[in-house]
Amino acid sequence: MIRSYENSRLIETESLKSALTLARFDAPIISVVGAGGKTTVIRKLAREYEEEGQPVIVTTTTHMWQPDGGFYLRSPDLELLYQMLKHKRQVWAGYPEQDGKMSAFPEAFLEAVRMLAVPVIIEADGAKGLPVKVPVAHEPVLWGKTMVLLGVAGLDAVGGQIKDVCHHPEQASRFLGKCVEDILECEDIVKIGLSDMGMKKSMDPFMKFYVVLNKADDAQRICIGERIAGLFAGKGFYNVVLTSGLGGSYECTD
Numbered sequence: 001m002i003r004s005y006e007n008s009r010l011i012e013t014e015s016l017k018s019a020l021t022l023a024r025f026d027a028p029i030i031s032v033v034g035a036g037g038k039t040t041v042i043r044k045l046a047r048e049y050e051e052e053g054q055p056v057i058v059t060t061t062t063h064m065w066q067p068d069g070g071f072y073l074r075s076p077d078l079e080l081l082y083q084m085l086k087h088k089r090q091v092w093a094g095y096p097e098q099d100g101k102m103s104a105f106p107e108a109f110l111e112a113v114r115m116l117a118v119p120v121i122i123e124a125d126g127a128k129g130l131p132v133k134v135p136v137a138h139e140p141v142l143w144g145k146t147m148v149l150l151g152v153a154g155l156d157a158v159g160g161q162i163k164d165v166c167h168h169p170e171q172a173s174r175f176l177g178k179c180v181e182d183i184l185e186c187e188d189i190v191k192i193g194l195s196d197m198g199m200k201k202s203m204d205p206f207m208k209f210y211v212v213l214n215k216a217d218d219a220q221r222i223c224i225g226e227r228i229a230g231l232f233a234g235k236g237f238y239n240v241v242l243t244s245g246l247g248g249s250y251e252c253t254d
Contacts, residue, residue: 001216003242010229010242016041017048019241020148020210027117031061031146033135034199035127035167036154037214037246039065042121044246046090049119055085056119059093059110061141063101064123067092074102076109085118110143122146126167131157131215132184133167134175134192135201142202151199152212153192155221155228157184186224189213190231209239216244 003010004019013019022028022045030045032038042058049056058067066072071084073093084091093109094102113120125140127133131154142149157165163180166172173180175197176188192198193211203209211232216225225242232240 001242001244002246003216005229005233005238005240008233008238010226010240015048016044016241016243016246020150022119022148025119025147027119028147029114029120029122029143029145030148030150031122031124031140031142032150032152033125033140033142033201034150034152034212035125035133036131036152036157037212037243038123038125038127038152040246041150041152041212041214041243042123045121050088050090053088054119055088055091056121057081057085057091057093057113057116058121058123059105059113060102060123061104061110061143062124062126063097063103064094066094066096066100066102072096076105076112078109078112081113085116104141107143110145114145128167130167131155131165132172132189132192134172134198136168136171140202144204146204146207149200149203149207149209150212151193151209152214153189153199154215155213155225156215156217158186158189158224158228160184186228186231189228190235193232194235194237210241211237211239212241212243214243214246216242 002013071091124142163169169180213225216222229240
C-alpha cells in the first residue's frame with residue numbers, strides 16, 4: 001500500500017515514485033534518513049526504476065545492507081560501473097564489510113556518478129533497526145548535492161516507550177522534552193519530522209522534503225498514520241506518504 005496527499009486527503013497511488021512526484025526529475029539524487037524502513041524504501045524505489053528500464057545507483061554515505069541480488073560494485077571502479085549501467089539495472093555501490101553491510105565510497109565517487117545522469121539513491125543515516133530516531137551531532141551524513149530528501153519513520157513506534165522504540169533514546173527524550181520511559185505519541189513524530197534538528201537536519205532549502213510513514217501494516221496503524229498525516233497537514237505540510245508491504249515477502253527494517 002502506498003498513499004499520498006491529494007486534495008487534502010490520503011489516496012492510493014500506483015507507485016512510490018508517483019507518490020514522491022519523482023517523474024519531474026530526469027536523474028534525481030535522493031537521500032534517505034530517519035528509521036523504520038529506510039532500506040526497504042530504497043529497495044522499492046530501485047525496483048521501480050529498474051522495472052521502467054532505467055538504470056539506478058544505490059549507495060550510502062554511512063553503512064547499509066549489501067544487495068541480495070543484482071549488480072554490486074565493491075570498489076569505486078568507474079569503468080566497471082559504466083559497464084554495469086549498460087544493463088539498465090540496479091547497481092549497488094559500497095565497500096563490503098564482514099557484517100554483511102557495505103560502507104561509503106569516497107565523496108569523489110558521488111561527484112563522478114552525479115555526472116552520469118542516472119538516478120542515485122543514498123542511505124544517509126543509521127538506526128540499528130529501530131523505528132524512530134532523533135539524530136545526534138554527527139548525523140545524518142547528508143550529501144550537499146541531494147535533490148530529494150526522504151525522512152522515514154515506522155508507525156510501530158507509536159504507543160511504545162521511547163527507550164524501546166527510539167534509536168538514541170536519550171537524545172530523543174531530550175528533544176521531545178520527555179523521559180525515556182514516556183510513550184512516543186503521534187505529535188512526537190510530527191515534531192521530529194518538521195524540525196531542523198530532526199528529519200530535516202542538514203537539509204538545504206533547495207531540497208524537496210517528504211516524510212514517509214512506513215509499516216502501516218494493519219487497520220490500527222493505518223489510522224495512526226492518517227492521524228499523523230492530518231497533524232502534519234494542520235501545520236501546512238502535505239508531503240506525507242503512507243506505506244506498507246514495500247518489500248513484498250522481503251522486508252528490511254534498516
